[in-house]
Amino acid sequence: MTAASLPCDIVSLRMAHCRAEHAAGSGQYHLAVLHYRTCLEVAERREDCRAMQFFALRLAECYDAMGLRTKAHAFLHLADADGSAPLG
Numbered sequence: 001m002t003a004a005s006l007p008c009d010i011v012s013l014r015m016a017h018c019r020a021e022h023a024a025g026s027g028q029y030h031l032a033v034l035h036y037r038t039c040l041e042v043a044e045r046r047e048d049c050r051a052m053q054f055f056a057l058r059l060a061e062c063y064d065a066m067g068l069r070t071k072a073h074a075f076l077h078l079a080d081a082d083g084s085a086p087l088g
Contacts, residue, residue: 013042013051020058029062036062053079 020035036059043051056079063072 013039013046016042017055024058024062024065027065029066032062033059033066053081 016035016038020032020039023029023031023035036055040052040055040059043055056075060072060075060079063069063075
């Protein structure tokens with residue numbers, strides 16, 4: 001699915017988020033990443049900075065759990081682009 005073909009409505013975003021949460025909760029991080037990336041792309045299209053931050057943090061958590069520290073760091077950096085991300 002290309003960025004141009006992503007549905008941009010809140011219902012589609014919420015469904016993708018639910019799928020991502022379920023996958024992450026089951027330890028299926030590869031699926032969680034797929035769905036969180038969709039969420040991040042939709043948030044970018046909606047120009048929703050808070051949602052972009054949220055999904056970037058979720059992606060960082062997934063990549064960290066997968067042992068992909070460089071990717072996790074890149075998404076932490078994206079989440080903190082405005083300097084207000086609650087990085088612990």
